[in-house]
Amino acid sequence: MMTMLLSGIGMGIVFDGYRVVSDELRISRIWVPVFDLLYWIAATLTVFQVLSSSNHGEVRFYVFLGLLLGIGCYYWLFSKLTVRLVKLLIETVRAVTRFTVRCFQLLIVKPLVLLFRLAKLLLAFFLALTMFLFKIVVQLGRPFWLLIAWMTKPVWKPLFRWWGNRVNPLIATWRIPERFRQGKSAAQGLWQRWKNRKDAKKNDD
Structure with missing residues (x-):
């Protein structure tokens, strides 16, 4: 009988805990009968x-009597205390979770974001500095390159003339500029047709 009395108290504790948790989690009423049946x-x-x-x-009368007495004693003496303790436990878990998430954001996420922004800023600075130095080097080296070009003009000018004599006839034979213009016109025509169909479909809708 004492075992059944303790079992009745345990059933009451579990039921109150389940009821408080389901209320705090706002479980849909559709699932309440299912969870009740499982309980x-x-x-x-x-x-x-x-x-x-x-x-x-062995099932005897005192078995049911012990269960009923255990459930009754629980709801008379311990139900309110259990509900308060379960709510306190839930609030504690929530507070610990919020604190953990906040610490994770402050100690890990925000430093990583700051490092990423700092890396982007440094990369942009180094790129700008590199471009600036490159322009300075180009400007300073321009007279030197002009001098080299003037000195090597007898070498590269005939090469360019020879290259032009070879390439210009091929361009004229293949009609590359004309074909490029034709392809460009065809692409523009296809784009205009697709756009007109799209506009017509919108107007029909």
Whole structure:
């Protein structure tokens, strides 16, 4: 009978805890009957296991009396305390979770974001500095390159003339500029047709 009394108290504690958690999690009412059924199945199996261990599974009147007394004593003495403790535990878990997330943001996320921004700023600075130095080098080296070009003019000018004599006839034969203009006109025509169809479809809708 004492075992059943304790089982009744345990059933009451679990039921109140389940009820408070379901209310805090705002479980849809559609699932409430399902969870209730699962609770009662689990409670029945647990009580049967306890009864089997303590009384070899024999069912007597005092078994039901012990369960009823245990449930009644629990709801009379401990129900409000259990509800408060479960709510306090839930609030503690929430506070710890918020604190953990906040620490993660402050100690990991924000430093990484700052490092990323700093890296972008340094990269932009080095790129700008590199371009500036490159322009300075080009400007300073321009007279030198002009001098080299003037000195090597007898070498590269005939090469350019020879290259032009070879390439210009090929360009004229293949009609590259004309074909390029034709391809460009065809692409513009296809784009205009697609755009007109799209506009017509919008107007029909």
